[in-house]
Amino acid sequence: MKLEEKLEEIGHIGGRRGPCLSETCQADAKLRANRKGDGPAKQEANGKSTVPRRSLNTYTWQEVQRHNQEGDQWLVINRKVYDVTKWASRHPGGHRVLSHYAGEDATDAFRAMHLDLDIVKLYLKPLLIGELASGEPSQERNKNPQLVEDFQELRRTLEAMNMFDANLGFFFVHLAQIMVFEALAWLILCHFGSGWTVTIFISFLLTVSQAQSSFLQHDIGHLSMFKTSKWNHLMHKLVMCHLKGLSANWWNYRHFQHHVKPNIYPKDPDIDVGPLFLLGDSQPVKYGKKKIKYINYEKQHLYFYMVGLPFLMPGYFNLQSMQVMYLRKYWVDIVFVSSFYIRHFITFGPFYGIFGTVLLIYLVKFLESPWIAYVTQMSHIPMRMSEEENRDWLSTQVLATCNIEQSFFNDWFTGHLNFQIEHHLFPTMPRHNYHKVAPLVRSLCAKHGLLYVNKPMLTAFGDIVRALKKSAALWMDTYYE
Template sequence: MPSSTSPDGAATPTAAGAVSVRERQVSDFAELSRAVHDSGLMRRRHAYYWVRFLVLTALLALTFAAFVVIGPSWWQLVIAAVLAVLLGQVMFLGHDAAHRQIFDSGRWNDWSSLVIANLYAGMSYGWWQHKHSRHHAKPNQVGADPDIATGFLVFHTQELRAARTGVKGWFARRQGWLFFPLLLLEGLNLHVSGVKTVFGRGTVKRRPVEIAFMTLRVGGYLGVVFWLLPVGMAFAFLGVQLGLFGVYMGAVFAPNHKGMPLVPRDARLDFLRRQVVASRNVHGGPATDLFMGGLNYQIEHHLFPSMPRPNLRRLQPTVRAFCAERGITYTETSLPRSWGIVVRHLNAVGLAARDPFQCPLVTQYR
């Protein structure tokens, strides 16, 4: 009897001419993909993106004008908060360009990302693209997804080499509660990571352009802030802007995958199930769509990353029904509940990090 390969890589017998499990799973996504392309949802939305880009540019210009007019006043902290939100929206636009959602031309999308991320937001497009592409390829897979790599925070214990004790252990046990406060440093971390990449030895596709744009943006930004504001107020302005920007980015990106099932290092999953099972959608209507930059449709975005953002909402009912027909878990919740899931998951992982090699049965009856 002929044999085929099961989802875990094992050979399983099949009748002559029968379709293997792997082939059926691959054909599932092919069927969905054909339906999506036939629906026209992959067509570019140039007007949508041009309007969004021009509106954000105008709002940034107005914010800068208000900054200059207000001058050395503690009301500048309000401007810093507004700027943090606007730059978050700018990064969502850069994210869309990096995923080839805006233009048909890859070159136009690349240059859009460079202008939006490097020149407008002071972030490195090259650094972000490399990291984010690896995440999209294998979301929540141990050893492959950089977004769950163990570092200061412990996102899983499957590859933790030693138990976390002392100060690290104290922190790990409470890392869920400390996660959102720590995001106050994420804005600074994102900028530093980009600078290290652009000025480092790694491969950067358009290094001279990135260096020029980031130098102009970061240098000009710091120069204006410290020129118009007293030193103490300038540092406060930067602290509020970078802190709230980091919280905003973390509050949007964390709910998408944190607390969802982990994929073992050696697991073999088809594309459809890999992307759906490891992702979480967030419902809430137009306000949530705006706040999260369309990333609340995370499942649809992972299945069709080059689909224009405004079309994801229209795609969702099709994907949800398609998954239900095939018994594929489709996860969706509210934004507050998703934040609670993230906190509880990180706390649970942190508690397990006290002894990553403990026996499950001992743990159950301890």
């Protein structure tokens, strides 16, 4: 169904909003209690304020764009100008997320990353310093206002369709799947002993459990699945720290940066993998011009198989998570991650001993690593990478991501991250609704001439290597010229 037809079916919904759930970056219960006397703030959050307000300072886009430094950060949300300089260090999503939008319109990014606007707006209220002058457009002049409005209308349509409501039963079934694989591995070990054949089989079961835990923690990290953020935080730590053995805070700060500026140098940490790999078009040329050759980059597509695939989880992610927990003193995460290892020692220690249990843990991480590496990289490495171009939200996400064809196996194998475009446009949307909104997103992309890429999974796997070879060739041409 075309987007225009769907909008006609929904009717005039500009002023309506779908029900909101609590979200990981939201206030605690005490702040909720303080909302009772804040009627005007709530009305303003809904864009329906009828209460007279004090006169605000007005600014041009040129003035706003000057405040884009680490110690001086302004951003615009719904034509309001906010000074977030001092707040950035306390931002639950990490200070870098805000700095990535300093001097820019952050309306769609703000809306994409938060579910309950009424609560989050209370944090914004003391940061308000003014608004855009009446003659200024709502977005920077380089952006297509019709495209921005069409995307915002699409979001309002999806809210009216309740596409942001999570089905808790869906996610508890996935949690049960993980528990079944874990329990089955232990029961088989108890019954048959710790021979090589049994060890290989239980390693396979634990690998499936770990991969599915990765997808489940990804869901919980983005969604507010429960009525209070306290329970959502606890559930995320249980899955990420206790089931995965990785820091939830480390994942949040890293992953949210990736979402707001995907494939943008140097803002997206997922593409900052130098000096081991050179990605995209600009980074290889930059290394080549400076005659940098830490490794023979013309072979990077080959050592991707030997290094990138097997060591992403047990090496890079695991060590970085431990380093961040220690340096930033994430004590709660440290306790939960410790429980991951204690649980394994209690469960498998009697059969393998302490050293053997450690080997089993890292064998499973080693086996899981290619699975996660392929799923996370196939939708980004082959796509456009650039330095900051300050594009609108829709274009930023669609140019940097691609989808993988839908099937029952593909959905399960990728944790529905085969719908990467929809996930990036609407990070707080539960994954069981991606396939429902995909036709509307595709229609909107077609209307504005944006290429909506959807490919077979094996093609996507091969495109990772082809993209690495292309980047290596750019480095060689520049290095040896």
